[in-house]
Amino acid sequence: TEIVDKIEKRESLLTTHDCVYYKQRLPLETRRDLYFELNKTFPYLNFEEEEIVPIAEQSFLQQRYAEIEEFEERHRQHIIAEEILAKDYFKNINT
Numbered sequence: 063t064e065i066v067d068k069i070e071k072r073e074s075l076l077t078t079h080d081c082v083y084y085k086q087r088l089p090l091e092t093r094r095d096l097y098f099e100l101n102k103t104f105p106y107l108n109f110e111e112e113e114i115v116p117i118a119e120q121s122f123l124q125q126r127y128a129e130i131e132e133f134e135e136r137h138r139q140h141i142i143a144e145e146i147l148a149k150d151y152f153k154n155i156n157t
Contacts, residue, residue, distance in 0.1 A: 065096070065099050065100055065103070066082050068099075069092060069095050069099060070088060070096070072084065083114070087111065087113070093111070097109065
């Protein structure tokens with residue numbers, strides 16, 4: 063945890079033998095610095111992060127799932143639009 067504390071100045075919520083928990087996600091630059099520093103000492107170390115959602119009322123969970131579904135649908139529509147643009151691009155090149 064000394065390496066993590068040196069790089070990340072905010073207080074962690076919980077530190078365990080293989081995890082450090084923070085209230086908010088670490089910035090990308092901080093995660094890169096941590097990975098670099100930790101790999102100096104532990105070259106085969108890899109780490110990951112995930113969001114932990116607290117226990118909540120059903121209405122909160124329904125709203126959260128609706129937001130995720132909406133995001134995924136927008137993403138699917140974006141992919142479809144990009145594929146159409148790519149097909150049109152190649153069609154115009156070949157004519």
